[in-house]
Amino acid sequence: MVGLILRYRLVRPVIPKLLALGGARLLALVGTQLGRPLMYDDANFALAAKAVADTGLAFGNQGCTLFSEGLLARGGGWTPPVLRLLAVFGGLASAGLTYLSR
DSSP states (O other): OHHHHHHHHHHGGGHHHHHHHHHHHHHHHHHTTTTSOOOTHHHHHHHHHHHHHHHOOOOTTOHHHHHHHHHHHHHHOSOHHHHHHHHHHHHHHHHHHHHHTO
16 A cells, blocks of 8 residues: 555656646647548538538537537638537547546
8 A cells, every 4th residue: 555655656746747748649640630621420510510600500419519610610710620629629628627537
């Protein structure tokens, strides 16, 4: 038990640095994929977000996500990088919340 506590105290200061490094690596890897053309589900989701942005009505139970996507695309343009940005931020937010909730 003492060894486990000692090991945790040694590793604990390094954890935020590892998370920052992992987040930077994720952004670097994902950043290379943001410009790819929309296909399959990406295209369907983009069309649904455009419809929500045009009409203000959400289809099904996807309202919050589609409203956010439509607002972001309306401000930044209907390009693949802008349409995928919300998912990237969502992934980073969920990783941060997972770290904070431990």
